[in-house]
Every structure is written in C-alpha cells, then in structure tokens.
Amino acid sequence: MTGPALILVLAVAVLFAAGFHMLMQRSLIRVVVGFMLLGHGANVLLLLAGGAAGSPPLIGERSERPMADPLPQAMVLTAIVITFGVTAFLLALAFRSRVLLGEDEVRDDVEDRQVHAARRRRESRAGGRDYADGRDPIEDYTEWEDAEQEDFSQVDIAHDPARRDDTGSRGRGLKGFGRADGGTGGGTDRGTGRGTDRGTGGGTDGA
Amino acid sequence: MNVLVPLPFVLPLLGAALTMISRRRETWLRVLAPLTVTAALAAAGGLMAAVARDGVIAVQIGGWTAPLGITLVADRLSALLLVVSIGVLLAIMLHAVAEGAGGLGGHEPGVFYPAYLTLTAGVALIFLAGDLFNLFVAFEIMLASSYVLMTLTPTAERVQAGMTYTVVSLMSSILFIAAIGLTYAATGSVNFADLSLRVAELPEGTRTALGLLFLVVFGIKGAIAPMHLWLPDSYPTALTRVTAVFAALLTKAAIYALIRVETLLFPRDQLSWIMLVLAAATMLIGTLGALTHDDIHRIFSFILVGHIGYMLFGLGLFSVAGLTGAVLYLVHHIVVQGALFLVSDLMQGRTGETSLRRLGGLARMSSFIAVLFFIPAMSVSGVPPTSGFIAKLALFQAGLGEDRFLAYAVTGVAVLVSLLTLMAMMRIWTLGFWRPRPKEAGEPPAASSYTRASTRLMGTVTAVLVVGGLVIALVAGPLASWSSLAAADLLDPSAYRGAVLDGGSP
Secondary structure (H helix, E strand, C coil): HHHHHEEEEEEEHHHHHHHHHHCCCCCCHHHHHHHHHHHHHHHHHHHHHCCCCCCCCCCCCCCCCEECHHHHHHHHHHHHHHHHHHHHHHHHHHHHHHHHHCCCCCCCCCCHHHHHHHHHHHHHHCCCCCHCCCCCHHHHHHHHHHHHHHHHHHHHHHHHCCCCCCCCCCHHHHHHHHHHCCCCCCEEEEEEEEHHHHHCCCCCCCC | HHHHCHHHHHHHHHHHHHHHCCCCCCHHHHHHHHHCCCCCCCCHHHHHHHHHHHHEEEEECCCCCCCCCCEEEHHHHHHHHHHHHHHHHHHHHHHHHHHHHHCCCHHHHHHHHHHHHHHHHHHHHHHHHHHHHHHHHHHHHHHHHHHHCCCCCCCCCHHHHHHHHHHHHHHHHHHHHCCCHHHHHHHHHCCCCHHHHHHHHCCCCHHHHHHHHHHHHHHHCCHHHHHHHHHHHHHHHCCHHHHHHHHHHHHHHHHHHHHHHHHHHCCCCHHHHHHHHHHHHHHHHHHHHHHHCEEEHHHHHHHHHHHHHHHHHHHCCCCCEEEHHHHHHHHHHHHHHHHHHHHHHHHHHHHCCCCCCCCCCHHHHHHHHHHHHHHHHHHHHHHCHHHHHHHHHHHCCCCCHCCCCHHHHHHHHHHHHHHHHHHHHHHHHHHHHHHCCCCCCCCCCCCCCCCCCHHHHHHHHHHHHHHHHHHHHCCCHHHHHHHHHHHHHCCHHHHHHHHCCCCCCC
C-alpha cells in the first residue's frame, strides 16, 4: 500500500512546488497555470487524507476489503468545482487585463513606483551634484521635490478609485517614471502646468 | 427555533438568485435587495434572542448526524457577529441604493446586487459553519463574490489590483484546503465539536504545526503583519462602498475564523507568544504605514491593518478577558471601519479629491461631513467615550491582568499605536478639514452627478452607521457581559460540543 501512496505524496510535493514557482512569475497566464497546479496539489492531498483506497462505499455493497472513506471524496468534488469556477474567473480577469493594459505582465504597483521615485531622488542628491557648475543646490533640491510631487500626483490620479474617467489612464503610471527620469529638465514648466497637466493625462511630458 | 439558524444564509442566497433573474429592472433591484438583507437581519436578530434563551443551537442539515453531516451552529459569538455584520451590510447596501437612485447607473447594478447578496450569504455562513470544510466553502462564497465586486466597472488599475487580490486570496484558500486535508489525515474529522475532542490525542508537535498552518491561512485572509501586503494595494482601488464592505467584514470574518479554530483546536502555550509578537508587529506596521500615506483610502486601509493587530492581541492572550476584548473590538471595528469608508466616500463626492495634498477646507464646505468624520475617527483612535475606547480598555485590562512580560510589552505597543492612530486621524483632520483649500486643488464639482435627494440619503445612511458606532458605546455594559460569556464558551467548548454531538436535532 505504501507504493502508490508514496507516489501520490511526491506528486503533491511536486505540484505544490511547481505551482508556487509559477505563481511568482510576472506573466498572468503563468500565474493562472500556477494556481491550477496548486489546486490539483491540494485536491490530491485531500484525497490522500482519506487513507488507503478501498472498495466503493455504497450501501448494500458487501466486500472483503475495507471500504474507502467517502468524506474526503465528497470534499474533493466540492473543491474541484470551486477551483474550476475560480480558474475561469481568473482567466477572464487575465484577458481583461490584457485588453486594458495591452500586456500580460503584472506591473509595478503604486508603492513600488513611489519607492522608486524616492530612491532616484536620494541617489541624485547623494552623488553627482557639482556645485562648481553654478547651479544653486537649493533650487536643485526643490526641483527634485517638485518632480517627485508631480510624480506622486500622477500616481494618485492613476490610482484614484471611483468616478474617474478612464480614458487615457493607460500607461499613465509609467509616464511617471519618465518624468522622474527627466526631472532636471523643465522644472519651471511643471510648477505652473500642474492643473492642466492632470486633465490631459501627462500630455505635457518632457515639455 | 432551529429553522432560524440557516435563514441568515439562505435568504440572501435566494435574494441573489431573484436579483439575478430581474437584473435588468433597476427599481426592482433597489427594492428587492435591501428587503432581503433586512429579512436576514431580522432572522439574525431572532437567532440572537433564541441563543440568549436556549444557549448554543445546532442544526444538522439533511438530518445526517453530527460528525458526518453538515452542521450549522449558532452560539453567542456567532449570533452577535451575525447581527452586527448584517446590520452593517444593510447600511452599506442602502448607501449603494441611494447612490443608484441618484441616477449614477454606471456601476452595473445588475452585477452589483447579486454579488453583494452572495457576499452577505457567505459572511453569514462563515459565522454559522460548524465544521472546517463548510467554513472553507463559506469563505469561497464570500471571496468569489468579492472578486466580482472588486473588479466592478473594470478600469486598468482595478483589474491590476483585482488580480493581486484574487491571486493572494486564492493562494490562501489553497493553503486552507491543504490544512483541512492534513487535519483530516491526522484526526479523521472536520467537525469542530468532534475535533475539539480528537485533537487532544494528537502529539504536541502535530497540533502546533496544524495551528501554525491555520494561523498562516487566516493571517493572509485577515491581513496579519507579514502577510498584509496585498490589502493596502488592492482595497483602495475598488468602488468606495465596496471597499467599505471589504474593510468592515472580510478581514474580520477571517479573524473570527482564526478565533474559532485556534481556541477550539490547538494548544495555547506555543502559539500564544507567536500571536502576541505578530499582533504587535501588525499594529505598528499598519499604523506607521497610515502615517506615511497621502491618499485617504490608503490611510484607512493601513489603519485597518493596524487594528487587526488588536484583535490578534486579544486572541493571543487566550484568556477570557482577552477574548472578551477581542470580541468587543471585532464588533466595534466592523461598524467604525465601515463608517470611515462611507465618510471618505462623502468627502470624495464633495471635493472630488482623495489626496491629502489637494484636500482642504472641508470643515468650511460641510460641517455635516466634518462631524461624520470626526466621530468614527475618534472612535478608531480610542478616545473616550466612544466604542473604540471601551474595546481598547477591555484589551488593555486583559493585557495587564496577565502576569507575563510579553503581555505587558504588547499592551505598551497597543497604547502607543492608539496614539499613532490618533495622529494619523489628526493629520487627515488638519489637512483635509481645517486648513484652507490649497491652491493645487481643482475646482470642487459644483453640481455633482448625484441629485440632491440622493446625496442627502447617502449622508443619512452614513450618519446612521456613525450613530451605530456610538450606540455600541451606549450598550457597552450588556455587550461586554455578552462578549465575556461568548469568550468563556470559546475557552470551554463543552456546551458547544454538547449541542452539536448530542442535542442536535435534524
């Protein structure tokens, strides 16, 4: 009896390992596949929990062998149905994500982008500033502050929940990156153009 | 009275089916859905009265006897939480009805109402479930409808956040099945009452391992510190009233499940210190996160994470006093967190902004919103005489009553975190309400897309929820004695066991 059981245990281990590996990929379709593998792993585990295989647990059935435990089987059926339904939903979501974002990748979230912007600012402050070039360090600093604020406000808008006109939000967050990159360019422009800037979805980028 | 037990779960499910059939008739939906939830609330209230009279009530669905069949159990804890959660669900649904009546039909009412009712059914079943697997199914019902609600009117950000949310929840659900499988393999049962007997025979190591596995499962679902990362990313992107439901109930349902599973099944000594440490970490990380953020929805989401720590603290003490505090905190937080998000919806509706950088002058614009924000903000910070103060007081007393260094230390952290919460709330108050409107702010939406009546109705609903938070403080005496009885039942499950295994009639 240990033979098949051991194989099943190994199968559970492999399914879980592969599933978690796939879950951590950036491509959504791989995430979905990872979830399916995990679901299978969990279902096999549940089946294993019922103990050794036996004769069918039917009323009126007589057999020499001990009966199989019907409870985990019932649970596995339920779990399979749930996993199936949720997988369909995930696929739909991945598809919608592809339609809306034009890509199958999981993008950096707001927090990541904020941390990124803050780090860029720190780096630029720490190294590479040469006062001999005649630039006012204070101005330089505020310029960066400003660039970062602008970046944040872009992120916030992109993030803003309900009642938001969705047109043009695609790629808006990513534009924030470009802005931080080119931050030393047009600092003055940015201070005044903030109001209109928002409406056009970063159209004045790089001005 | 047994027929009352499944009703809070069955009625919303029926309502979901009916609303799905009539999804094209919006007026129908707006009448039918709140009526269903009201009926469920009445059933839950009746159930609470019945539990007060008869003690634990168990129902064996389909007449299969206890350890084999599906058991629904209503005890003091579940009856109390049922009433509170369905009440909050009703308030938020009325808010949605008010919003929809204002002609803002863009949020797919034909999807919203059925999904919302299914969510209600799932929440009710979580509180009533008498075995692990049914608990899992209940969570799936709740989460599956929450996935739909989360991605309602899908925008790019919402889909991305919804994906994060869905994948993380699913992963915890997979771990949940795995934990159930392992528990069944170890004990041969999934029924809570039966398990509480059988786990006693397990080796200590197995019990601790299973307990930790469940801690991870519900830790992910309930946003406990190192596993909370998904929450502040995904919650703020949904429609605000959806976020209000999620913040009020989803994490709290997970905490309820954690309380149920860990008290009934597992040894306390090893888990206690882990939980206390996690509680302190959750409190600190959540509230400090709230202090650094700029978007009010994100701030409230971090506050939510921080305050999960308080409930975990109460559970981690594993004493009647601690659990009483945890139950009180659950009740208080369900109401107050829902109110906070509804108020933030009003703030956003009035100014068109959610960023503290551009909010301002709200106190001048609408003193009504200012008062509505101020009360739950004080409550969540634990300022007397609000419900937050009472819940926190119970927890602090429990923490100091324990003669352990760790309990003292975590109580200290909890006091500090109360102050930090107050600071976060004052930040919103000074920046959003008191200071004059900053220049960066765009023009406030002069004539909002809502009609006057619907704005007034939304304000009224929010006010009702805010007043609900105050009522908790008013009835603190009876509530505390009810909670301590519930806590005593949790630590000594003999009544629970008796009702399920012996007295349960079909």
